[in-house]
């Protein structure tokens with residue numbers, strides 16, 4: 027409580043000094059440099075405080091008005107950086123001069139207590155060794171088949187039955203929550219072959235071999251994970267980092283809750299890892315933990331825990347975020363919905379399938395329009411809307427912007443999706459057709475113009491698996507159900523955690539699709 031008062035007091039003091047300075051000394055000295063309004067001493071802080079609740083749209087407006095789509099951002103006490111939506115700069119930082127733009131100490135230290143040195147939160151050798159093993163694992167056919175099978179089981183045994191029940195009872199659903207539960211179950215299976223059954227009815231999920239029964243509430247792990255991810259991302263929005271440090275030191279407020287949720291997550295993961303290390307040898311497994319345990323230099327329990335948690339974080343809210351925005355966009359665009367249904371029908375007729383039969387990998391690959399519709403949804407609502415690196419040594423970006431040693435450099439995927447320079451005058455419209463070539467196949471876009479999955483050596487490892495999951499879910503849901511979004515014409519508010527979520531979820535009602543709906 028006292029800390030909140032301290033923070034409020036400091037903010038008040040700051041606002042007051044800002045007001046006095048601005049009113050009496052600075053009105054003629056307030057200057058605009060490459061986008062953000064900046065003030066002597068306070069830098070961009072006053073503007074940041076005024077706009078941080080609409081951070082993405084505010085920064086998009088600024089970047090749109092900058093000649094090279096790059097802006098300088100400064101806050102007091104040494105924080106200074108660049109935000110860019112310029113593809114040439116993105117290529118430079120993610121590929122050409124990759125070594126100069128690591129995650130950096132500030133980023134790593136802020137989330138270290140949750141992720142340790144896992145792949146998502148490491149640089150240099152520590153990252154390389156994990157990347158090498160994980161790249162190999164993500165590219166094996168057995169992992170792909172394992173994911174296909176898990177997705178099929180989860181769709182048939184949980185997703186469809188829960189939508190069926192909602193259709194029958196007329197109960198409203200939060201579609202975002204349903205999709206998040208699906209993704210969480212799925213990524214836990216992939217990461218360590220544990221099934222938390224967050225989507226299943228009545229709870230009580232069981233894994234085939236781990237001691238999950240000792241956890242009395244199957245939702246607890248997911249809730250703790252959720253809370254840890256949200257609170258830890260809040261650390262990036264402190265106006266003054268020392269306030270967070272004091273709260274951590276005193277173990278109060280959000281920092282106390284964070285510590286508790288991290289401890290729940292870690293205990294859970296540790297238990298599984300320990301039991302797996304002792305039982306592993308005799309079993310034929312395809313999950314990522316098994317692959318890592320098999321490599322002698324990688325198998326200390328803490329190291330394994332960090333990897334598993336990083337992968338759960340990376341794969342957890344990303345596909346659900348993409349699909350939630352996709353279903354919202356579709357709700358007011360019946361022509362796109364019809365085009366997807368037509369494509370599914372063509373595939374079924376060609377392959378002698380019926381509605382409800384599972385689509386295999388080749389059939390998923392043939393869904394070009396659906397692929398385009400999902401990619402287009404992520405262009406406007408990227409699951410990871412901004413991504414930040416640190417600059418190791420002074421540098422000059424391709425657009426001529428000078429970057430200093432120690433500055434942060436953020437590429438702004440959300441703004442890039444709204445740039446006329448990249449996508450033309452229709453940049454703000456939802457048009458899956460922009461992805462299609464003349465023969466109807468979905469084209470690839472340069473990862474530097476469309477860095478949804480990152481680019482260069484650190485590119486997302488789960489991209490193919492993500493499309494398998496998203497297309498399987500979209501196809502099976504759409505051909506069986508009509509999703510009625512409660513408020514389809516109002517753009518939902520963003521909730522910015524590590525991923526782009528909808529504030530308050532996506533309330534929908536569901537009904538079974540009839541022949542005349544197709």
Ligand code: HEM
Pocket residue numbers: 145146157160213216336337338340341342344345348408409410413414477478479480483484485486487488489491492
């Ligand atoms: C629509 C879905 C997804 C999107 C948009 C996405 C996006 C991204 C982005 C932007 C990064 C770079 C983050 C950074 O380093 O700052 C990343 C990294 C990563 N992603 Fe994904 N991701 C998705 C799904 C998945 C899935 C399902 C998995 C697997 C479980 C996964 C695994 C990873 C891993 C392991 C990394 C770390 C790569 C590295 O640092 O070398 N992702 N992803």
